Amino acid sequence: MLDKGRISSVQLLFLLLIAELATAFLYVPAITSKAAGPDGWLSLLIPATIYASAVAAACVALGKRFPERVFTEYLPEVIGRIPGKLLAAIYTGVLIHITSVMVIEGAQFIQSNFLTETPVLALQLVLVIVAVYGSYLGIEVIARHNELVFPIFILSLSILIVLVAKDIKLHNFLPVLENGVVPVLKGAMVPGVWRGEVFVILWLYPYLNRKEEAYQAAFGMVLLATVLVTTVVAVTVGVFGDLYTSRLVYPVNVLARYISVANILERLELFIVIIWVAGVIVKLAIFFHTAGIAAASTLGLKNYRGMLLPVAIAAMIVGNMFYGSYVQVVDFLSQVWPYYGSTIELLIPAMLLLIAVIRKKGVSGPAKKKS
Amino acid sequence: MFKWLAKILNGQTKNQAALSSGQQWKDESEIETRSLSKHIDQNREIIEEIFDHCDDLIIHEFVLGADKKAKAMLVYIDSLIKDDLLQTGLMQALLNIHHESVRESSLAWIRERVIPTGKVKEENRWVEVSEGICTSAVALFIDGQKTALLIELPEASNRPVSQPITQTSVTGPAEAFNEDLHTNMGLLRRRFPTSRLAVESMQIGLISKTPVNLVYLKGYVRNGLLDEVKERLNRIKVDSILCSGQIDEHLQDSAYSLFTGIDSTERPDRVASILLEGGVSLIIGGTPFALLLPTTLATHMTASDDYDYRYWYASFIRLIRWSALFVAALAPALYVALISFHQELIPPSLLVTVVSNREGVPFPAFLEALLMELSFETLREAGVRLPRTFGQTISIVGTIVIGQAAVSAGLVSSGMVVVVALTAIASYTIPSIKLSNAIRILRFFFMFAGAVLGLFGIMAAVSLLSFHLCSLRTFGIPYLSPLAPLSLGDLKDTFVRVPHWMMQNRPRLTGYAELDRQDPALKPGPPHGKTDRRKGKI
Numbered sequence: 067m068l069d070k071g072r073i074s075s076v077q078l079l080f081l082l083l084i085a086e087l088a089t090a091f092l093y094v095p096a097i098t099s100k101a102a103g104p105d106g107w108l109s110l111l112i113p114a115t116i117y118a119s120a121v122a123a124a125c126v127a128l129g130k131r132f133p134e135r136v137f138t139e140y141l142p143e144v145i146g147r148i149p150g151k152l153l154a155a156i157y158t159g160v161l162i163h164i165t166s167v168m169v170i171e172g173a174q175f176i177q178s179n180f181l182t183e184t185p186v187l188a189l190q191l192v193l194v195i196v197a198v199y200g201s202y203l204g205i206e207v208i209a210r211h212n213e214l215v216f217p218i219f220i221l222s223l224s225i226l227i228v229l230v231a232k233d234i235k236l237h238n239f240l241p242v243l244e245n246g247v248v249p250v251l252k253g254a255m256v257p258g259v260w261r262g263e264v265f266v267i268l269w270l271y272p273y274l275n276r277k278e279e280a281y282q283a284a285f286g287m288v289l290l291a292t293v294l295v296t297t298v299v300a301v302t303v304g305v306f307g308d309l310y311t312s313r314l315v316y317p318v319n320v321l322a323r324y325i326s327v328a329n330i331l332e333r334l335e336l337f338i339v340i341i342w343v344a345g346v347i348v349k350l351a352i353f354f355h356t357a358g359i360a361a362a363s364t365l366g367l368k369n370y371r372g373m374l375l376p377v378a379i380a381a382m383i384v385g386n387m388f389y390g391s392y393v394q395v396v397d398f399l400s401q402v403w404p405y406y407g408s409t410i411e412l413l414i415p416a417m418l419l420l421i422a423v424i425r426k427k428g429v430s431g432p433a434k435k436k437s
Numbered sequence: 438m439f440k441w442l443a444k445i446l447n448g449q450t451k452n453q454a455a456l457s458s459g460q461q462w463k464d465e466s467e468i469e470t471r472s473l474s475k476h477i478d479q480n481r482e483i484i485e486e487i488f489d490h491c492d493d494l495i496i497h498e499f500v501l502g503a504d505k506k507a508k509a510m511l512v513y514i515d516s517l518i519k520d521d522l523l524q525t526g527l528m529q530a531l532l533n534i535h536h537e538s539v540r541e542s543s544l545a546w547i548r549e550r551v552i553p554t555g556k557v558k559e560e561n562r563w564v565e566v567s568e569g570i571c572t573s574a575v576a577l578f579i580d581g582q583k584t585a586l587l588i589e590l591p592e593a594s595n596r597p598v599s600q601p602i603t604q605t606s607v608t609g610p611a612e613a614f615n616e617d618l619h620t621n622m623g624l625l626r627r628r629f630p631t632s633r634l635a636v637e638s639m640q641i642g643l644i645s646k647t648p649v650n651l652v653y654l655k656g657y658v659r660n661g662l663l664d665e666v667k668e669r670l671n672r673i674k675v676d677s678i679l680c681s682g683q684i685d686e687h688l689q690d691s692a693y694s695l696f697t698g699i700d701s702t703e704r705p706d707r708v709a710s711i712l713l714e715g716g717v718s719l720i721i722g723g724t725p726f727a728l729l730l731p732t733t734l735a736t737h738m739t740a741s742d743d744y745d746y747r748y749w750y751a752s753f754i755r756l757i758r759w760s761a762l763f764v765a766a767l768a769p770a771l772y773v774a775l776i777s778f779h780q781e782l783i784p785p786s787l788l789v790t791v792v793s794n795r796e797g798v799p800f801p802a803f804l805e806a807l808l809m810e811l812s813f814e815t816l817r818e819a820g821v822r823l824p825r826t827f828g829q830t831i832s833i834v835g836t837i838v839i840g841q842a843a844v845s846a847g848l849v850s851s852g853m854v855v856v857v858a859l860t861a862i863a864s865y866t867i868p869s870i871k872l873s874n875a876i877r878i879l880r881f882f883f884m885f886a887g888a889v890l891g892l893f894g895i896m897a898a899v900s901l902l903s904f905h906l907c908s909l910r911t912f913g914i915p916y917l918s919p920l921a922p923l924s925l926g927d928l929k930d931t932f933v934r935v936p937h938w939m940m941q942n943r944p945r946l947t948g949y950a951e952l953d954r955q956d957p958a959l960k961p962g963p964p965h966g967k968t969d970r971r972k973g974k975i
Binding site: 215 | 890893901
């Protein structure tokens with residue numbers, strides 16, 4: 067075990083939730099409304115949830131077979147030494163890659179909201195330093211920090227929704243299913259894969275103190291994320307209409323700018339948005355931790371902390387090389403990410419689960435209680 | 438799933454059910470219900486067992502009578518008994534007995550003929566005897582007697598007890614520790630007249646031989662904590678200990694942190710409340726400040742008044758104090774960030790005022806804030822160092838020169854003065870000096886972050902700090918508990934203070950050795966006939 071920390075199932079639930087929500091709010095509304103039009107909320111409610119539940123089921127089932135090890139540690143045992151190490155290396159690369167996208171997402175968001183004249187690289191650097199410090203301290207610390215951030219995060223979101231609720235126009239949702247089911251399914255691809263980020267449980271499962279509650283945490287995350295993201299998308303579309311939403315850069319952020327209560331409570335958006343930055347930092351810390359653990363376990367190291375610096379540098383370089391602008395990020399997210407994401411989140415873990423079951427690797431049956 | 442959530446939410450309250458079944462929630466130890474023995478050696482053994490780990494208990498053995506055959510012993514607690522009275526009065530009287538065989542004569546005889554005071558009781562049960570010893574009585578045992586004499590002596594007061602200087606309170610007791618260990622122990626002993634109060638004394642320092650008393654309540658403190666504290670104390674190998682802060686730094690978990698998990702106090706009532714929560718205290722000779730451990734952030738934020746005021750008001754001031762903590766840390770940083778980066782967040786009318794105030798100020802906001810904060814800290818330090826008689830000078834120079842003159846000279850804006858003053862006031866609401874000092878330093882860090890990257894910089898700095906705080910532990914207790922890790926049941930005494938009759942349990946992490954604080958059915962109210970919940974319980 068590379069990290070000696072232990073987290074409770076509630077902490078795991080919060081971690082998984084913030085890992086999705088922190089960035090999903092920024093991009094999902096625009097991308098989904100582009101594909102699904104006024105039916106975006108349906109995409110989020112049904113197909114995305116089904117997909118994410120499948121991911122959660124596969125990943126937890128796989129984790130349960132190897133309760134004390136992370137994914138990249140037991141890969142060689144499941145599919146043989148060389149292919150296993152190879153796949154572990156690929157996964158490390160993938161984790162670094164998606165972390166780099168998150169760093170750039172966060173940095174661009176901050177740049178466009180707070181510090182328009184500051185170079186993205188500087189913002190990336192600050193984000194990465196804070197997040198890597200968190201992941202250096204271990205999963206337990208991230209989980210505790212998140213216990214402080216998450217309630218405030220949800221609170222800010224609720225305030226936002228309550229304050230703009232009066233501007234929702236129901237006709238923005240009509241007509242329902244105008245073009246049939248296909249746009250709804252298309253619209254579900256990006257948010258589905260986003261929610262599929264529950265697959266980090268493959269690296270978090272060993273730290274869970276009561277393993278039997280893993281399913282509750284994973285499915286709880288899928289359900290709660292469904293409720294929250296669906297609400298946010300529905301509110302955004304309800305206020306702006308699907309066409310306008312799909313053209314906005316950060317629709318929810320514009321929504322926050324929309325708050326006006328009795329002409330006194332205005333210009334709150336930065337205070338609301340700044341809390342999301344805290345969420346992004348937690349998300350980054352989780353993924354840096356995961357990537358560090360993946361890298362260390364692939365290389366067979368005893369301590370993941372030494373891998374954090376190379377991982378962070380690699381993530382920053384990759385991010386700057388490929389995703390210099392907002393357009394490139396959105397392009398990646400809407401064109402590539404659904405296929406790429408579903409392969410690493412669902413396809414490969416599910417196949418590995420199948421192989422593990424057939425080759426009788428790991429512990430089968432209910433996970434034994436840890437003494 | 439919901440069951441699971443409910444289970445987590447209710448996890449705290451489970452053990453309450455076990456208690457309410459009518460059994461007495463606290464009973465005396467078996468040994469205390471026994472009667473005294475005839476043999477003095479057996480009595481001595483029992484006393485040593487009852488007062489296990491009480492190093493301030495004195496057992497003085499001697500022989501009585503002209504034939505020197507009657508073995509006797511005086512038992513008392515050092516810090517409660519005035520030494521000269523004991524020596525000149527009682528001991529002399531006892532040693533002057535020229536009766537041939539004291540052994541055969543009854544205690545009543547001694548009581549009538551020898552003891553020079555009338556406050557004497559004859560007891561034969563251990564409960565009364567140990568209680569008497571704990572409330573400033575001297576117990577006299579004589580071999581062959583099945584009873585002991587409890588002789589009450591005037592309480593010791595080696596030095597007059599003064600009022601607390603640093604931690605004042607409105608309605609709480611106004612007595613403070615002083616430099617005399619003896620007096621300090623007496624103050625504590627009087628709060629817990631029971632053999633449960635354990636005192637283990639030791640000496641630290643090769644030359645200074647500073648006496649250090651480790652104080653705790655037996656059965657309330659978890660063993661792991663005690664062993665760890667003792668081990669860390671034994672590890673301190675220095676030539677002298679001159680102040681409590683020295684021991685504090687030697688005992689820390691995280692050697693480099695700004696924050697300390699060991700608070701210090703000069704109030705005996707605060708020590709008492711920490712002991713009741715399963716904590717440990719170190720009373721150190723030569724300093725009026727006792728160390729309390731483990732202290733979490735939440736403990737740092739409590740003041741003894743909180744438990745004295747009615748709970749509504751107590752909760753209200755708690756909330757004020759917590760907000761003041763954030764103001765003290767963040768207000769100048771937010772001001773700098775808003776002025777330099779996010780002017781659009783300031784309402785237009787206010788913005789006009791602020792900008793017109795700042796007109797002509799030659800410094801950027803950050804420099805202005807830095808100057809003002811530094812001059813305030815200098816002023817504060819000067820106020821501490823100055824001899825009392827010069828106090829007036831400082832306040833005049835401080836208010837007039839730095840406040841008014843700087844503004845009218847156009848060096849700083851009046852808005853900045855307001856922010857700095859607010860911050861200063863807020864930082865004085867923090868009850869713990871150690872925490873408030875840490876916040877003082879952090880303020881500059883936040884100001885820098887706000888000046889460089891605006892609100893985002895502040896958020897990044899806060900996240901950094903929060904990660905650090907979450908990683909801190911003090912003697913195994915997470916520094917941020919009960920917030921992170923969240924423990925819902927313990928929030929009853931964090932941001933708010935619930936009524937005393939609701940404070941069923943001690944804090945879970947420190948007090949799990951003896952979780953129940955009181956009888957579960959204490960909710961007050963008038964009698965309600967048949968359904969009176971007060972009946973049937975205890």
